[in-house]
Amino acid sequence: MSIWEYANPVKFIRATDRVLPWVSALALVCLVTGLIWGFFFTPEDYRQGSTVKIIYLHVPSALMAINAWIMMLVASLIWIVRRHHVSALAARAAAPVGTVFTLIALATGALWGQPMWGTWWAWDPRLTSFLILFLFYLGYMALWAAIENDDTAADLTSILCLVGSVFALLSRYAVNFWNQGLHQGASLSLDAEENVADVFWYPLLVCIAGFVALFIALVFLRTQTEIRARRARALLARERRA
C-alpha cells in the first residue's frame, strides 16, 4: 500500500469520492464558525476598530494563495519524475483556485488598506509580490489553455512552474530590496515574541483550517472533473475513429 496507488485515475476518483463530502463539510463548518465567531464574537482592535475583522478572510486566502502554488510545484515535480497523469491534472486544477485566492487576498488587502493606510494600493513589497504571483498564475493557466496536446501541455506547464517558482522567489527578494513597505511583518509565526492576541488567533485558526479544507475539496473536485473530461474526450475520439 503506497501513496502512488492513487496515481491510478480510477482509484483516485474512488478514493476522493469517499473523502470529498467530509472535506467539503469540514470546510463549510470551519468557515461558517470561524467567520461568525470572528465577525460577531471578537472584540474590536483598540486602534483598527472593526476593520481588523478583514483578517479572517485576508490571512487565510493569502496563505493558501502561496500554498496552492507550492502544491502545483510539487505536483509538477511528480509529473516530471514519475509521469502520473493525475498529478499533472491536479496541478492544472489547483491553478484557478490559487488565482482566486490571490485575488481575494489582494481585494481584501485593498479594502483593509483604504481605512488603515489611507490608500487602496501601495507599492509595498508584499503587495507587489502578490501581484507578481497573480501574473505567474495567469501565465501558467494561459499556457495550459494554449496547447492542444495534453502531454505536451503538462510537460511545458510543469517546467514553467519550476522556472516560475525560482523567479517568483527571486522577485520576492528583489521587491524587498526595491521598496520599503507599509505592510506589517509576520505576526503569526510560532517562534515570534509578539503575535496576534489569542482572541483573534483562535477564530483565525478555524478560518485557516476552513480555507485549507476548501482548497483540498476544490482541487479534488476539479481534478475529478479534469479526469472525467479527458476520458470523455478519449471516448469521443475512439467513436469517431470506429
Place this chain on the structure above:
Amino acid sequence: MGPEASLLSRIAPGVLWIGALLACLLSLDRIFALDWEDGSLDLLATAPRLAVRAGGGFGLGLAFFLIVTVLVPFGVGPEASLLSRIAPGVLWIGALLACLLSLDRIFALDWEDGSLDLLATAPLPMEGIVTIKALAHWITTGLPLVLAAPLLGVLLNLPQAGYLWVLVSLALGTPALSVIGTFGAALTVGLKRGGLLLSLLVLPLYVPTLIFGAEVARRGAEGLTVQTPLLMLAGISAGTIALLPFASAAVLRINLR
C-alpha cells in the same frame, strides 16, 4: 631548493602565477576544438545573420526603442527635472520592451522550415543550440539597444552621471533578458499566435532583472553607490545564463517531440 620556508614563501606568488599560466596554455587548444568538431562554431557564425534575416534584426528593435523614448515626454510632459528623474527607468523599460518584441523570431523561422528538427538531430546538444540562439538574439537586439541607450538618454535629459551606469546596467542585464526570452520563445515555439502568450509568460520572469537593472541606473544617475544592485544584476545574468539553457532545451525537446 629544499623545503626552506622563507624561500618558498618568497617565490610562492610567482610559482602560482606560472602554474596557472601553464595550465591555461595547456588547455588553449580545447577552446574551439570541440565547437569546431560538433559544428557549434558554424552555428555561432551563422546565427546572428539568420536572426537579422528572420526580421528580429537591429532595425526594428532600435526603432521601437526610439519610439517608446519619444512617446514618454508626450505622456508625462516635457518638464526637464521630471524627465531626468525618470530617464533611467524609461530607458530600461524601453530596452526591455524592444527586447520582448523580437523574441518570437528567435525560433520561428527555424521551426517553420524544419531546420530546428535537423539541429535537434545534430551532434551539438540542445543546450548549446539554445545558448547560441540566445547569444545571436543578444548580438542582434540587446547589444544595439545597449549602444543606443546613451543617445536616447539625451532626449530624456539623463543626468551626466547616469550615462555610464545606464550603459553598464544594460550591458550586464540584456544578456539575462535574451536568455530568459529564449526560454519563453522555446515554450511557445509551436503555437500559431504565440506572441501575446509569450509576453504574458516572459514579462513576470523579467521582474527581478528589471528591478536590479533600473536600480543600478537610477542610483548611478543620482550619484549614489551602485554596488549592491550591480552585484545582484550580475548574479542574475550569470545565474540565468548558466542554468536557464537547460530548461529551454528541455522545453524545446518537448515541443519537437
